[in-house]
Amino acid sequence: MRIVRTIAAAFVLLLPAQASGAEGAAELLRRLDTRTPEALEHAARALAALGPGAMPELFDLLGPEARGAQDEALARSFALQPKSELQAFFARFTRAALEPQRIAPALLVLREAGSAREFTRCLELAGPGEGEGTSELVAALAAICAREPAACELALSAACSAQPGDAEAIVHGLAEAHNGPAALALAQLALRRPQLSCVALSALLSEVEHLPRPLDADLLGLLREQLAHEDHPAAQELLLLAGRLEDDESVPLLLKRLAGTRADQRANALWSLRRITGLGLGPDAAAWSLWFQEEQQWWKDRAPAVLALLHGEDLAAQARALGELGQRFWHRQQVADELVEYLAHARPDGARMACGLLGKLGCTSALPALQARLEDENAGVKESARAAIAGLTGKKIPSRSVGLAGTTHAGAAR
Numbered sequence: 165m166r167i168v169r170t171i172a173a174a175f176v177l178l179l180p181a182q183a184s185g186a187e188g189a190a191e192l193l194r195r196l197d198t199r200t201p202e203a204l205e206h207a208a209r210a211l212a213a214l215g216p217g218a219m220p221e222l223f224d225l226l227g228p229e230a231r232g233a234q235d236e237a238l239a240r241s242f243a244l245q246p247k248s249e250l251q252a253f254f255a256r257f258t259r260a261a262l263e264p265q266r267i268a269p270a271l272l273v274l275r276e277a278g279s280a281r282e283f284t285r286c287l288e289l290a291g292p293g294e295g296e297g298t299s300e301l302v303a304a305l306a307a308i309c310a311r312e313p314a315a316c317e318l319a320l321s322a323a324c325s326a327q328p329g330d331a332e333a334i335v336h337g338l339a340e341a342h343n344g345p346a347a348l349a350l351a352q353l354a355l356r357r358p359q360l361s362c363v364a365l366s367a368l369l370s371e372v373e374h375l376p377r378p379l380d381a382d383l384l385g386l387l388r389e390q391l392a393h394e395d396h397p398a399a400q401e402l403l404l405l406a407g408r409l410e411d412d413e414s415v416p417l418l419l420k421r422l423a424g425t426r427a428d429q430r431a432n433a434l435w436s437l438r439r440i441t442g443l444g445l446g447p448d449a450a451a452w453s454l455w456f457q458e459e460q461q462w463w464k465d466r467a468p469a470v471l472a473l474l475h476g477e478d479l480a481a482q483a484r485a486l487g488e489l490g491q492r493f494w495h496r497q498q499v500a501d502e503l504v505e506y507l508a509h510a511r512p513d514g515a516r517m518a519c520g521l522l523g524k525l526g527c528t529s530a531l532p533a534l535q536a537r538l539e540d541e542n543a544g545v546k547e548s549a550r551a552a553i554a555g556l557t558g559k560k561i562p563s564r565s566v567g568l569a570g571t572t573h574a575g576a577a578r
Contacts, residue, residue: 305337407436
């Protein structure tokens with residue numbers, strides 16, 4: 165079957181040479197299969213091979229709603245054309261030049277092939293103040309910001325002065341870009357245009373699980389800066405973001421909110437504290453403060469010696485170090501990093517303990533190290549690694565090792 169698919173794919177790629185003559189783009193599109201992702205990609209390449217001169221005809225073939233599989237193939241074919249040719253073609257994408265029913269197709273093409281310089285063109289196509297409910301506009305803005313992080317600066321600048329409808333479209337486009345520069349732009353927008361802070365940070369909150377890890381330190385710092393203001397218009401979103409981003413350094417600010425007078429902020433501060441630490445303490449602010457003082461003291465006085473024991477040669481000392489690390493609920497990512505380093509050379513007893521701790525810490529950055537232990541000669545180590553991976557991914561792992569390089573955690577990735 166693989167040979168048959170390869171021959172079929174090669175045949176598809178040969179079609180444009182015939183289509184450019186007698187058949188034309190419409191006939192070629194009719195013959196192309198777009199039912200699977202692989203077929204869709206082959207179809208886009210076949211259409212693109214018609215060359216830049218066919219772009220007007222390809223654009224005319226896009227349906228007015230621009231939502232079908234053939235529309236996707238047509239739009240993707242533009243992304244395979246030379247950038248210089250695209251810029252000239254996109255110059256005709258204006259509200260004055262396009263009929264209303266061609267706006268959605270134009271936005272779809274810009275979603276697939278537009279560069280940062282087309283960001284403002286998308287807004288112009290949607291029309292002044294009409295961006296709020298336009299899913300095609302949001303998708304186009306998101307794709308451009310994801311493809312070219314430099315567009316996030318343009319988005320921030322535009323959102324600071326845009327009409328409410330366009331500003332909200334930009335906000336959601338940034339959120340759906342799922343990258344660090346877009347997230348930072350949303351945090352900056354909340355600071356620069358306070359009346360949009362709730363919308364911007366709520367959008368960030370809804371997409372935060374998709375952000376790549378490790379998180380940008382500038383993003384976390386900017387959010388903490390705003391969290392420090394109890395009367396911030398988006399205080400609730402900031403409190404929840406601290407937990408969803410599992411920002412260890414926000415714990416002192418969360419403790420202040422937990423001890424504050426506002427019940428709504430206390431509830432969200434408690435949720436985030438539990439999320440960051442994995443602890444199940446109740447709403448007693450004094451109990452949390454006592455715990456935090458003990459954690460700070462441990463990291464100051466005990467951590468250097470314990471980590472030295474962990475990476476030393478004494479197996480009994482390693483076990484004691486693992487026991488102490490198992491009691492830590494702050495800086496869990498740092499603990500996980502130390503355990504991953506240890507696991508690479510650990511003996512069976514220590515490896516079993518380390519796997520168990522990594523499973524409880526909830527840091528998916530440990531998955532590659534745990535995966536490597538699935539082929540361990542020691543059955544106990546293999547079982548501990550399987551259990552840890554299952555806990556981190558929410559999936560049952562079979563007794564034989566499986567490839568998990570692309571697996572993501574159902575909760576927040578760390």
